[in-house]
Amino acid sequence: MAADSLWQRLHQLSKTTLVLAAVIGSQAAVAQQQPDPDTWRWFEVEVLVFAHTNSQPVAESFSWQGPSAPENVQYDFLTHYFAPDIHPAIVALPECKVPGVIPTFDPDAVLCARPLELSQWLPMNWHRPERAIALLDRAPEQVVDGPGGDVNKATNVFLGQEKQLQLSEMREQIVRRGVGKPLMHLSWYQPVFGINQNYKVRLFGGVNYGKTYAPSGYPYATDQDEFLAFEAEADADAEAPLTKRLAELVQLQQQAALHFTARNDDQPLAPPPLLQRPDTPEAVWQLDGTMHIYLVGNYLHIASDLELREPQQVLWRPASLAAQAEQALQGDNSGTFLRSFNLEQLRRVISHETHYFDHPKLGLVVQIRRTDLSAPRF
Numbered sequence: 001m002a003a004d005s006l007w008q009r010l011h012q013l014s015k016t017t018l019v020l021a022a023v024i025g026s027q028a029a030v031a032q033q034q035p036d037p038d039t040w041r042w043f044e045v046e047v048l049v050f051a052h053t054n055s056q057p058v059a060e061s062f063s064w065q066g067p068s069a070p071e072n073v074q075y076d077f078l079t080h081y082f083a084p085d086i087h088p089a090i091v092a093l094p095e096c097k098v099p100g101v102i103p104t105f106d107p108d109a110v111l112c113a114r115p116l117e118l119s120q121w122l123p124m125n126w127h128r129p130e131r132a133i134a135l136l137d138r139a140p141e142q143v144v145d146g147p148g149g150d151v152n153k154a155t156n157v158f159l160g161q162e163k164q165l166q167l168s169e170m171r172e173q174i175v176r177r178g179v180g181k182p183l184m185h186l187s188w189y190q191p192v193f194g195i196n197q198n199y200k201v202r203l204f205g206g207v208n209y210g211k212t213y214a215p216s217g218y219p220y221a222t223d224q225d226e227f228l229a230f231e232a233e234a235d236a237d238a239e240a241p242l243t244k245r246l247a248e249l250v251q252l253q254q255q256a257a258l259h260f261t262a263r264n265d266d267q268p269l270a271p272p273p274l275l276q277r278p279d280t281p282e283a284v285w286q287l288d289g290t291m292h293i294y295l296v297g298n299y300l301h302i303a304s305d306l307e308l309r310e311p312q313q314v315l316w317r318p319a320s321l322a323a324q325a326e327q328a329l330q331g332d333n334s335g336t337f338l339r340s341f342n343l344e345q346l347r348r349v350i351s352h353e354t355h356y357f358d359h360p361k362l363g364l365v366v367q368i369r370r371t372d373l374s375a376p377r378f
Contacts, residue, residue, distance in 0.1 A: 066217025206286025
């Protein structure tokens with residue numbers, strides 16, 4: 001309770017300051033690899049992402065694939081915004097005293113740091129950004145209201161304020177018409193370089209499925225799964241004779257209920273037995289991916305690589321025929337899998353125009369707006 005109370009107070013009191021400090025500190029090494037800051041060309045980027053709510057069947061077929069982690073990410077400002085790194089504030093607190101036999105309600109016993117909390121590398125520490133954000137059920141904000149800033153003084157990417165968003169009316173129309181559910185709406189300011197600088201921004205939002213599904217997309221075992229596994233193990237000694245099991249397989253085959261396959265389809269394999277959820281599971285977001293905005297000459301390009309994840313029913317298909325036969329005898333080969341749908345598109349765009357990236361499962365709307373520092377500088 002003390003840790004939770006301390007987190008809440010520090011988060012509310014110093015959110016904006018810690019966001020700026022975390023972004024600047026974590027990106028300094030990357031910024032040093034970029035061209036001379038005096039030549040940076042700054043643009044404002046606004047992004048609206050929504051999941052389609054159309055119940056009509058989708059004509060396009062998609063492969064069964066699980067989530068994939070974003071790669072080559074240079075800037076992850078949303079993690080620092082949703083879960084600021086408050087380790088510097090923890091270090092500045094006095095160290096907690098050894099509690100006495102009789103509990104006290106002294107404020108000093110709350111606003112203090114325990115010895116183990118002084119190390120930001122210990123996995124059990126609640127204030128680590130990756131752990132704090134993994135505990136969230138969903139992204140705290142659908143419409144991000146960042147701290148803002150001044151491109152004339154900026155040295156790194158920064159989030160824009162909500163009042164600067166120009167696609168708000170479109171977002172509201174999408175909701176009113178029932179054609180989509182917004183997952184993320186935000187803007188940020190960034191310098192735009194050539195393609196070789198690989199300036200990728202990570203974007204994520206929506207529901208956090210990490211408490212139910214592993215990063216691979218397979219579900220974690222439930223208490224009921226563990227009970228059934230225990231029963232199966234207890235009944236192992238009383239297993240039916242081989243002749244009876246073979247007879248059951250023949251009967252299933254005659255009833256056209258047994259279909260052996262060499263996996264010509266791409267449905268996922270059966271999950272590992274009793275996939276245990278770790279104490280600190282990794283966040284697996286409904287929407288996750290990257291956006292790479294770069295220049296070729298004076299032409300802006302957008303390379304989007306976003307994934308929408310949805311839990312879907314699946315018929316497990318083990319790889320081996322023996323496992324398929326065993327599954328047929330058990331009579332239940334269904335489950336859920338966190339299926340991933342990828343929006344990967346490349347487009348040359350013009351600033352101050354609205355660009356729509358379509359996909360049967362999600363929509364992406366982007367505006368890139370010029371600033372006072374967008375023109376080439378030598």
